[in-house]
Amino acid sequence: MEKVIKSSDRVKDHGEVFTPKRIVNLMLDQPEIQSKINDLQATFFEPSAGEGAFLVELLKRKLKVAKNKSVSAKLFNTKSLLALSTLYGIELLEDNVEMLVMNMITTFNIEYSNIIQEKFGGKVNQHVFDSAKVIIQANMVQGNTLEKITSDGSPIIFSEWKPVSGNKVQRTEYTFESIINQSGPTGTVQGATEEMDLFADTDFFADLQKKEPRMKKYALCGWTSIYKQEIV
Ligand SMILES: C[S@@+](CC[C@H](N)C(=O)[O-])C[C@H]1O[C@@H](n2cnc3c(N)ncnc32)[C@H](O)[C@@H]1O
Structure with a gap:
């Protein structure tokens, strides 16, 4: 039996009810969704991700597409990371996010290893595992x-x-706010200054530091070098 609720309090407080696999599959089988899954660059965003019922299944399906579009282990290394990089999620509760990240990492590692060995007769690449972990930790918030x-x-x-x-990737950070407002990559936090109470009994700069996002500029790199997180 699949567990769809953890406690009645959590259902009341956070609307936490997990979607059963059967329903997830039914929804992802819809032709409109299927065509997006087949497009390796199409992104998916789960705003209330839970433990990843949808994102994990999307990952499995996208990896299958990456497999079918690859003619070598080397190409699959890149395409599997591209497929993974298009999946985003936000989840409120700490224990759920921990499970979400773990489920995504485990799923990627198992599916990637199986495909590399069974379809391409190749060896797993540790840099792919390491880069996948960085992508998952950045995309699951x-x-x-x-x-x-x-x-x-x-x-x-x-x-x-x-x-x-040339099989490279440019990582650019955006605030979620700027994505919603379509206001570009600078990602300066609209509203952060208004929200601050300058007369509150707190250290102004400590407050500012906490509220200002630290936007990093990442170097252009190969997909399997994402794990290095090189800054320019
Ligand atoms: C109905 S459950 C669905 C979980 C998952 N999508 C699934 O289908 O199994 C809703 C999830 O949203 C989370 N949640 C509730 N309010 C949220 C918020 N404001 N921001 C992000 N996540 C939230 C809950 O903790 C819960 O895990």
């Missing part, structure tokens, strides 16, 4: 989707993983 902030009150930041010719 603990926060409040409605307020667009993380659990410590700072703006939610997502990374865009843009394929660049």
Whole structure:
């Protein structure tokens, strides 16, 4: 039996009811969704991700597409990471996010290893595992989707993983707010200054630091070098 609720309090407080596999499959089988899954660059965003009922299944399906579009283990290394990089989620509760991240990492590692060995007769690449972990940790965020902030009150930041010719990727950070407002990659936190009470009995700069997102500029790199997280 699949467990769809953890406690009645959590259902009352957070609307936490997990979607059974059968329903997830039924929804993802819809032709409109299927065509997006077949497009390796099409992104999916789960605003209330739970433990990843949808994201984990999407990952499995996208990896199958990556497999069918690859002619070598080397190409599959890149395409599997591209497929993974298009999946994003936000979840409010800490224990759920931990499970979400773990489920995504485990699923990627198992599916990637099986495909590399069975279809390509190749060896798994540790840099792919390491890069996948970095992508998952960046794309699965603990926060409040409605307020667009993380659990410590700072703006939610997502990374865009843009394929660049020659099997490279450009990682760019955006605040969730700027994505919603379509206001570009600078991602300056609209509203952060208004929200601050300058007369409150707190250290102004400590407050500012907490609220300002630290946007990093990442170097253009190969997909399997994402794990290095090189800054320019
Ligand atoms: C109905 S459950 C669905 C979980 C998952 N999508 C699934 O289908 O199994 C809703 C989830 O949203 C989370 N949640 C509730 N309010 C949220 C908010 N403001 N921001 C992000 N997540 C939230 C809950 O903790 C819960 O895990």
